[in-house]
Amino acid sequence: xxxxxxxxxxxxxxxxxxxxxxxxxxxxxxxxxxxxxxxxxxxxxxxxxxxxxxxxxxxxxxxxxxxxxxxxxxxxxxxxxxxxxxxxxxxxxxxxxxxxxxxxxxxxxxxxxxxxxxxxxxxxxxxxxxxxxxxxxxxxxxxxxxxxxxxxxxxxxxxxxxxxxxxxxxxxxxxxxxxxxxxxxxxxxxxxxxxxxxxxxxxxxxxxxxxxxxxxxxxxxxxxxxxxx
Numbered sequence: 001x002x003x004x005x006x007x008x009x010x011x012x013x014x015x016x017x018x019x020x021x022x023x024x025x026x027x028x029x030x031x032x033x034x035x036x037x038x039x040x041x042x043x044x045x046x047x048x049x050x051x052x053x054x055x056x057x058x059x060x061x062x063x064x065x066x067x068x069x070x071x072x073x074x075x076x077x078x079x080x081x082x083x084x085x086x087x088x089x090x091x092x093x094x095x096x097x098x099x100x101x102x103x104x105x106x107x108x109x110x111x112x113x114x115x116x117x118x119x120x121x122x123x124x125x126x127x128x129x130x131x132x133x134x135x136x137x138x139x140x141x142x143x144x145x146x147x148x149x150x151x152x153x154x155x156x157x158x159x160x161x162x163x164x165x166x167x168x169x170x171x172x173x174x175x176x177x178x179x180x181x182x183x184x185x186x187x188x189x190x191x192x193x194x195x196x197x198x199x200x201x202x203x204x205x206x207x208x209x210x211x212x213x214x215x216x217x218x219x220x221x222x223x224x225x226x227x228x229x
Contacts, residue, residue, distance in 0.1 A: 009120075010051040011035045012042040012068070013086065014060045018111065022055060025113040039063030043071050046078060053120055056103075058087040058094060066097050073102040073161050079149055080162070082123045086111055099199045100206075102161040104189075126190050139172050140215065140228070153211060163188060164207050167200075171216060171226040180223040200224075 009031045011022045019035050026033045034049050036042040040062045046054060054072065058065040065085060072078050084105040085098045098106050105119055137144040143152040149165045151158040160168065166188050171179070179187075181197040189199075204216055204224060217227040 006032070007053065008032045008034070008049060008051040009053045009055065010042065010046055010049055011055045012037075012039070012060070012065070013055075013057040014038060015057075018057075018086075018109075021113065022111070022116070025117065029117060037061075039065060039068035042068050046072055046081070047075060050077060051081060053082045053084065053123075055084050055086050055116075058085060058098070066101055069098070069103060070101040080127075082120070082127075084116075084119065084123075086116075095196055096198060096202060099163065099196075100202055102163060104162070122190060137169065137172050139175060139226070142172070142211070142215070144169055144172055151211060158210055160207065160210060164203050164210075167203050168207050168211070168216075168226075171224065175226045175228045178219045178222050178225045183223065 007030075009026050011019055011026070011033060012035070013019050013022075014037050016037075019037070023033045023035060031053075034045055034051070036045045038061045042054070042056065043063075056065045056069060060068075065087070069083055069085075072081070072083065082104045083102060084107060085103050086107050086109060087094065087098075088109045095106050104123055107116065107119065135146045137146075141154045144165075145152070146169060149160065149162065151160065151165075151168070167184065170184070170187055181200045184200050185197065204218075208216060215226060217225050219225060
């Protein structure tokens with residue numbers, strides 16, 4: 001992790017009080033902060049500002065947070081940006097939708113600034129550990145490149161969203177080992193992030209849609225594995 005004074009955070013919310021609260025606490029910790037009050041402005045600001053972290057509300061005017069996250073994840077320069085949803089909505093479908101479009105964390109309001117800062121720090125700690133891993137895995141007809149978040153499959157380049165890539169990478173570096181949903185949640189999303197087990201199933205399904213069904217096997221009643229047979 002770089003020094004906090006160099007870490008850029010974009011806060012996106014349509015409530016001025018929340019923006020002021022988060023901006024104050026983040027700047028107090030040494031983060032560089034910019035803000036946006038709706039999803040459309042958020043995408044434009046993110047392209048210009050290139051934040052390492054985006055704190056993103058779901059319910060906003062003009063464009064909601066889920067669509068905003070989806071658009072940001074399609075921008076190559078922002079693929080490694082951490083996106084944390086901040087929302088008053090606690091319904092399961094909202095959480096699933098958030099992680100489905102590439103969220104790294106999901107925090108319900110009211111926001112506790114110290115807890116939020118701790119969650120941001122935890123994301124950087126996990127990323128630091130991942131940077132020490134091998135940058136490329138060659139397995140079956142796949143070349144999984146961690147530096148570019150791309151997969152080469154028999155000469156065809158496939159780009160996956162961040163969490164889908166990390167899920168495939170983790171299973172591929174541990175071939176034929178079966179991992180439960182809880183194992184995958186701990187290793188991909190981390191112990192500090194509260195994610196529904198169903199989120200794993202959604203990400204597995206999306207990976208299969210892009211690379212084929214023959215690589216990741218479901219072990220009924222247990223979990224998933226990268227199948228070398």
